[in-house]
Amino acid sequence: MYFIPKEFDFSQLKGDYIQQICFSINNIVLFLERKGSIKMEGRFTLSDEHGNLCIYETYPVNKDFGLLKLLEQRIEELNTNETRSDLIISFENGFVLKLLGEEGYESYTLNIGEDRIII
Structure with a gap:
């Protein structure tokens, strides 16, 4: 595991908006x-x-986990935890997704654009 760079x-x-959600196994x-x-x-986590x-555990993907409620929702805020290993995304409908x-x-x-960050 890597961490989200400070920069x-x-x-x-x-x-930005969630335009599409794709599920695989x-x-x-x-x-x-x-x-x-x-x-x-x-x-x-999804609240x-x-x-x-x-x-939730992503594997195996056997349901939508409530993620479909994020479609067409605007991202309002992004944060990390202290160690910069978790990404917290808040949406306009009040949902919060924490990776x-x-x-x-x-x-x-x-x-993001041409940048790729693996955590």
Whole structure:
């Protein structure tokens, strides 16, 4: 596992929309309208507008995990935890997606423009 670089500029994703969500047996990819994609391969949490939180394991993909509620939703805020291993994405509908970085394997990949960050 790697970490989100300190120089990574979150503002380039702010205001973008989730345009498409693709599911495969081993990963889930969120395609952004303008900037790129986020490939999820590990654990994540999703909380709804009421703060109800669920923890999920991406593999095996056998349901939508509630992620379809992120379609056409604008990204309002992006943050990391102190170790810069987790990415926290807040959406306009009140949902919060937290991608959890795990030691020992790659958990998620950010493809933003020509930049690629593997966590």
